[in-house]
Structure formats: C-alpha cells, structure tokens
Amino acid sequence: MKTIAISACLLGEKCRYDASDNKQETLITKLKGHTLIPFCPEDFAFGAPRPTMDLIQTSTGDRALSNTMGEDLSSPVIDYAKNFFDTHPNIDLVIGKDRSPSCGVCSARLYDVKKTLLSSSEAGLMMKEAIKRNIRCIDAEDYEDIK
Numbered sequence: 001m002k003t004i005a006i007s008a009c010l011l012g013e014k015c016r017y018d019a020s021d022n023k024q025e026t027l028i029t030k031l032k033g034h035t036l037i038p039f040c041p042e043d044f045a046f047g048a049p050r051p052t053m054d055l056i057q058t059s060t061g062d063r064a065l066s067n068t069m070g071e072d073l074s075s076p077v078i079d080y081a082k083n084f085f086d087t088h089p090n091i092d093l094v095i096g097k098d099r100s101p102s103c104g105v106c107s108a109r110l111y112d113v114k115k116t117l118l119s120s121s122e123a124g125l126m127m128k129e130a131i132k133r134n135i136r137c138i139d140a141e142d143y144e145d146i147k
C-alpha cells in the first residue's frame with residue numbers, strides 16, 4: 001500500500017475554477033487499497049468558483065497570472081504546496097491533474113507575457129515544489145504507468 005497525494009478534483013471534489021470536478025472513475029478504481037491524500041491549492045487559496053489563471057514566463061520565473069485582472073496569484077499556491085509537503089513527509093507518489101497550471105506534472109502550458117504558447121510540457125507551481133523535493137510525480141493521464 002502506498003501513500004499517494006492526488007489532485008482533489010480527480011476524486012470528484014468540485015474544486016475546479018467553475019466549481020466542477022475532474023472525477024476519473026478508472027483512476028479511482030485503480031488506486032483502491034492505497035492511502036489517498038487529496039489536495040487543491042487553488043480552492044484553498046481562492047475558493048470555487050474563481051477566475052482562471054495561466055502559467056506565464058516572467059523575468060522572476062514562471063508565475064501564475066489571473067486571466068481577468070492579470071494579478072500574480074503564485075504566492076498562495078506555492079505557500080500551500082510548501083506547507084502540504086512539509087506536513088506530509090511520507091508521500092510515495094503525487095498524481096497531479098494534467099495540464100493544470102498548479103497540478104500538471106509535465107503537461108502544463110507555459111506562455112510568454114503576450115500569451116504566446118512556449119511549451120506544453122511544464123510543471124505547474126505545486127508540482128514544481130514536489131519535484132524540487134524529489135517526490136515522484138505523475139500526470140493523471142499517465143496513470144497506466146503507476147506501479
């Protein structure tokens with residue numbers, strides 16, 4: 001049995017920007033028997049519903065900017081991630097929602113400040129923190145690779 005941290009929306013929590021979920025029944029079935037620890041940095045920081053954000057390459061690194069007012073929303077997400085991994089030191093695996101600017105592992109889109117797409121294979125802000133700590137991470141869409 002493994003301890004697996006997982007994006008809460010994949011388990012059916014209605015924590016997406018539009019207060020919907022990304023429930024993935026097949027994934028949930030595959031993970032039966034493991035201890036699952038859900039997380040959602042954006043819901044914790046901003047609630048749901050909330051404005052969407054994109055990952056933008058800036059002179060101070062990759063930042064999550066609001067798609068409405070353009071404000072930098074990165075710090076609450078990064079703080080949540082640090083606190084989450086500090087308080088859950090024994091995680092064997094993290095499963096992040098693919099393509100999310102917070103939870104994507106190698107599938108988040110990165111834009112420049114003019115919104116030109118630079119990459120579709122980036123880590124979201126919470127996953128950057130996990131990777132920095134050498135915690136194994138995987139995108140949900142790659143769940144077949146889970147051993």
Ligand code: SF4
Pocket residue numbers: 007008009010015016017039040041042043097100102103
């Ligand atoms: S992808 Fe991450 S931040 Fe977005 S709703 Fe799911 S858990 Fe929350």
